[in-house]
Amino acid sequence: MCFYFIGNTPPVSLPLVTENMPSNISIQVSGLARHFGNKTALNDVSFDVAKGELFGFIGPDGAGKTTLFRILTSLLLPDAGSATVEGLDVVKDYKKLREILGYMPGRFSLYQDLSVEENLRFFAGIFRTTPEANYDLVKDIYSQIEPFRKRKAGKLSGGMKQKLALSCALIHKPEVLVLDEPTTGVDAVSRIEFWEMLARLRSSGITIVVSTPYMDEASRCDRVALIQNGGIMSIDTPAAIRKNFGRALWAVKADDAYRLLADLRRFKAGRSAFPFGEYIHLVPDDERLKPAEIESYLQALGHSHISVRQIEPSIEDCFMEMMKDSE
Amino acid sequence: MKGFIIKEFYHIFRDVRSMLVLFGMPVIQVLLFGFALSTEVKNAPVAIIDHSNDQVTRAITTKLLSSGFFILSDQVPGEAHMEEVFRHGRVKEIIVFESDFAKKLEKDKQAGIQVIADASDPNTANLLVNYTSGIIYDYQQEYLKGFTIPVTVSAQSQMMYNPDLKSVFMFVPGVITILLMLITAMMTSISIAREKEMGTMEILLVSPMRPIQVIAGKVLPYVVLAFANALTILLLSYFVLGMPVKGSLVLLLAESMLFIIMALSLGIFISTVSKSQQMAMMLSMFALMLPTILLSGFIFPIENMPVPLQVISNVMPPRWFIIIVKSIMIKGLGFQYIWKETLIIAGMALFFIALSIKKFKIRLE
Numbered sequence: 054m055c056f057y058f059i060g061n062t063p064p065v066s067l068p069l070v071t072e073n074m075p076s077n078i079s080i081q082v083s084g085l086a087r088h089f090g091n092k093t094a095l096n097d098v099s100f101d102v103a104k105g106e107l108f109g110f111i112g113p114d115g116a117g118k119t120t121l122f123r124i125l126t127s128l129l130l131p132d133a134g135s136a137t138v139e140g141l142d143v144v145k146d147y148k149k150l151r152e153i154l155g156y157m158p159g160r161f162s163l164y165q166d167l168s169v170e171e172n173l174r175f176f177a178g179i180f181r182t183t184p185e186a187n188y189d190l191v192k193d194i195y196s197q198i199e200p201f202r203k204r205k206a207g208k209l210s211g212g213m214k215q216k217l218a219l220s221c222a223l224i225h226k227p228e229v230l231v232l233d234e235p236t237t238g239v240d241a242v243s244r245i246e247f248w249e250m251l252a253r254l255r256s257s258g259i260t261i262v263v264s265t266p267y268m269d270e271a272s273r274c275d276r277v278a279l280i281q282n283g284g285i286m287s288i289d290t291p292a293a294i295r296k297n298f299g300r301a302l303w304a305v306k307a308d309d310a311y312r313l314l315a316d317l318r319r320f321k322a323g324r325s326a327f328p329f330g331e332y333i334h335l336v337p338d339d340e341r342l343k344p345a346e347i348e349s350y351l352q353a354l355g356h357s358h359i360s361v362r363q364i365e366p367s368i369e370d371c372f373m374e375m376m377k378d379s380e
Numbered sequence: 381m382k383g384f385i386i387k388e389f390y391h392i393f394r395d396v397r398s399m400l401v402l403f404g405m406p407v408i409q410v411l412l413f414g415f416a417l418s419t420e421v422k423n424a425p426v427a428i429i430d431h432s433n434d435q436v437t438r439a440i441t442t443k444l445l446s447s448g449f450f451i452l453s454d455q456v457p458g459e460a461h462m463e464e465v466f467r468h469g470r471v472k473e474i475i476v477f478e479s480d481f482a483k484k485l486e487k488d489k490q491a492g493i494q495v496i497a498d499a500s501d502p503n504t505a506n507l508l509v510n511y512t513s514g515i516i517y518d519y520q521q522e523y524l525k526g527f528t529i530p531v532t533v534s535a536q537s538q539m540m541y542n543p544d545l546k547s548v549f550m551f552v553p554g555v556i557t558i559l560l561m562l563i564t565a566m567m568t569s570i571s572i573a574r575e576k577e578m579g580t581m582e583i584l585l586v587s588p589m590r591p592i593q594v595i596a597g598k599v600l601p602y603v604v605l606a607f608a609n610a611l612t613i614l615l616l617s618y619f620v621l622g623m624p625v626k627g628s629l630v631l632l633l634a635e636s637m638l639f640i641i642m643a644l645s646l647g648i649f650i651s652t653v654s655k656s657q658q659m660a661m662m663l664s665m666f667a668l669m670l671p672t673i674l675l676s677g678f679i680f681p682i683e684n685m686p687v688p689l690q691v692i693s694n695v696m697p698p699r700w701f702i703i704i705v706k707s708i709m710i711k712g713l714g715f716q717y718i719w720k721e722t723l724i725i726a727g728m729a730l731f732f733i734a735l736s737i738k739k740f741k742i743r744l745e
Contacts, residue, residue: 126586128744147742148588156586162579166394167387178383179587221583 079104079229079260080125084134087120087283094120096283098134102262107255109274110264111368117283118264119159122233125262126156139228152180155227155259159234161218165207169198169217172206173224180225190257191220194250212243219250230254232263236270248273268369279372286375291368298366298374300324301340303347304332307356316354322346325377327370334370384589384597391571392601398567406559406609407616413551414621421507424472425453427465431479440493440519444475449511466498473497473508485523541710552617553705554678556636557698559613561672564606564640565647566664572598572651573660582744591740599644606643610636626712635708635722639701642725645732646697652739672698700724 080102087095095117102108110118123129125136127147136143141150163172170184173195177184188195198216201209206217215235222230232251236244248270255261255275263274271277271291278288287294307313310331317326317335324336335347344361351359366374392398426444430437444450453471465471476494478484484491495512497505541549575581584594610633617623625632647664654660673679675689676698682690693699700721707713715722 123744128582128585130743130745151586152588154586156583158579158582160579162583164387164391164580165578167390171387171390175383175387176583179584179589181588 077104078102079106080108080136080138080262082125082134082136085121085124085131085136086133087117087124087129087131089120093283095124095131098280098283098285100278100285100288102260104260105255105258107251107261107263107273107275109271109277110262110280111266111268111271111277111372112264112280113266116280118280119233120283121280122156122231122262122264126154126231127151153228155222155225155230157218157222157230157232157235159237161214163206163214163218163221166205168203168205169209170202172217173220176221177224182225184224187224187226190226191223193253194223195220211239212246215239215243215247216250219247223254227259229260229262232261234264234266236265236267244270268367268372271368277368279368279375281372281376281379286379287371294368294371295366298371300336300366300374301342302364302366302370303335303337303344304329304360304362304364305335305347305351306332306358306360307351308358309356312354313351313356316351316356320347320350322350325373327373329367329369334364334373336370336374381593381597384593385600388571388598388601392567392605401567402563402605402609403612405563406613409555409559410552410613410616410621413555414548414617421449421504421511423451424449424504424508425470426450426473426475426508427453427471429459429462429474429476432477432481432483434480434482436482436485436491436523437477440477440516441475443519444512444515447511447515449508462496469498471498472504473512475512548617548621548623549710552613552621552623553702553709554673554676555617556610556613556705557639557676557678557701558669558672560606560610560636560640560701561643561668561698562664563609564602564643565650565668566661568598568602568644568647569650569654569660569664570657571602572648573654573657576651577656585742585744591737591742595648595736595740599648602644602647603637603640606640607633607637610640623709625709627708627714631715632705632708635701635704635718635725638722638725638729639697639704642697642729642732645729645736648736649732649739652736652741671696675699676702678702697725697728 078101080100082101083099085095085098086093098117098121110121112118120129124131124143125138127143127150130144138150139153141153143150164175167175173184173191177187184191184195194216198209198213198220201213206214209217219232219235222232236247239247244267251261251263252273265271271294274291276288276290277294279286279294287297289297305313305317305326310328310333314326314328314333317323317333320326320335322337322339322342324338326333326335328334337347344363347361348359392402428441428444430441445452450473459476462474465474474496476496478492478494481491493516495509497509499505575584614625614632618625646668650663650667651660654663671692675682675685675693675696677693678698682693682699685693704718704721704725707718
């Protein structure tokens with residue numbers, strides 16, 4: 054789209070808007086809003102997801118992830134704004150949209166009284182296909198649970214349920230895969246395995262949108278959107294988000310962790326302090342703050358075994374910092 | 381579609397509770413209503429106080445006791461102890477013959493029998509007194525033979541369609557109706573609500589399946605099972621309870637099918653307005669079962685109800701189905717006598733099907 058200015062100003066061409074290049078855009082959302090009663094679940098959410106991208110929504114419970122995904126899968130209507138998936142409007146073209154979507158809801162929605170095999174066959178059936186027809190797509194994942202194919206889904210472990218649910222969401226060869234908190238309630242090993250599976254799926258060209266409350270999973274995505282209170286705080290690659298942290302960060306440890314946190318929060322030179330495992334991450338107001346100054350402040354308060362070291366920010370540090378900013 | 385129906389059968393056959401409701405309940409209900417819950421009185425304990433003990437009173441006593449309705453209980457020493465005997469609940473009725481019964485009958489052409497019944501259970505008391513009067517009247521007719529009677533008017537009564545006044549005749553149509561209603565409406569509404577509760581409905585919605593396909597897939601297994609149930613109940617009542625099928629069996633089954641479809645569409649409608657299995661069950665139980673039992677004319681005659689309830693009973697589908705079943709099974713009537721009721725049920729079915737297709741949500745809200 055070009056604008057020409059009459060007069061002395063030379064013609065200026067504005068950057069191309071995404072509408073003009075739909076070919077590599079899979080999901081396009083602009084100004085999406087949704088309320089439940091007087092509670093705002095989503096407020097003016099806009100983003101694009103490229104085809105073949107592994108796109109993550111990171112945010113705590115109640116941030117609006119599930120509402121967003123339900124709008125994307127045509128299960129809920131937005132109050133305002135628009136969303137298209139593969140060029141299909143989530144309100145008007147919901148019938149066509151439902152043909153090309155693979156959706157895994159927050160809870161592993163399987164039939165507990167059907168066996169692994171029967172679940173897969175059923176979900177293939179409602180998309181008018183068979184497990185055999187698209188077996189190569191799910192083989193990688195399904196082969197891991199195939200030894201238990203006669204077992205009832207209700208009797209599977211969390212990790213196996215998750216694999217079965219993913220197989221069921223994939224069995225009809227969807228163009229876009231929408232996974233709502235697939236790793237919640239699953240053990241650490243299965244979580245890692247799951248992200249490896251997503252990485253392999255991504256290389257086969259499927260667009261994947263996934264949400265998670267676990268910040269450490271963000272680095273697995275091509276791009277992430279940090280979402281909080283129904284709004285997106287930042288969208289970027291995980292590396293860029295960390296790079297844009299823009300402040301110094303210190304990991305502090307001492308014997309009395311509880312008192313340490315309280316003292317660091319009272320520290321005048323400190324901007325914020327949050328517990329991360331055994332360490333407390335301290336963001337100073339002034340990045341020139343020296344570690345010796347932190348140590349002497351803590352020593353004066355009688356802390357022992359103090360350790361202070363500078364660290365690289367994680368996505369969670371960035372998230373906390375952004376929340377601090379938005380306050 | 382095929383996969384959907386197969387899946388639905390898996391759900392039913394793997395759930396013990398569903399199986400019990402589907403196959404245990406019909407048998408238990410029919411047998412319960414057929415044998416245990418009967419309004420007939422058999423072998424009621426009676427006491428007889430005979431102050432004359434002559435050939436007439438002995439003849440009447442024998443006649444009473446051989447009728448099968450009564451068995452002789454305690455000897456009651458005298459009228460003074462009557463209340464005590466009743467209070468202990470040992471007898472249901474006491475018959476007192478006055479003294480010099482035969483003599484008085486001879487001389488005065490009149491003698492008195494006192495019949496005292498325990499009316500804490502009014503139905504039984506009524507029945508017993510009626511049986512007793514009937515037997516005494518019978519004896520009187522025999523006694524009068526050979527006498528020249530001045531003028532007597534006697535009413536000849538005949539119980540059409542159910543000469544023995546068997547209560548089975550009344551219960552079986554009601555039980556068929558209630559069971560079909562319960563199984564079909566409750567089970568479908570629960571099974572649809574379960575999909576919502578388990579979150580699987582979310583996936584079904586985000587699939588190319590049309591609402592009508594989801595509904596049909598849910599309903600068809602229950603059509604088959606409910607029909608099998610109707611057959612079971614009919615077979616049981618025919619062979620075990622001796623209930624006749626005087627009319628056309630084909631017509632009866634066809635009408636049952638229509639009623640099943642009506643109940644199913646009602647079940648779907650319930651599921652579209654309830655969010656959980658619990659709610660679907662409560663709705664089917666209280667919104668359907670109780671009115672079905674109380675207002676359909678199954679237990680309480682509609683004619684005896686206050687006018688507002690009579691009006692409400694018109695919208696109770698079972699009311700019309702009970703009329704149809706009774707007409708076919710007991711009276712042996714053909715379609716020309718029940719087309720009106722059939723039409724009402726068909727109309728109700730259409731109404732609920734239209735309503736549930738309209739109410740079936742293509743989204744989560």
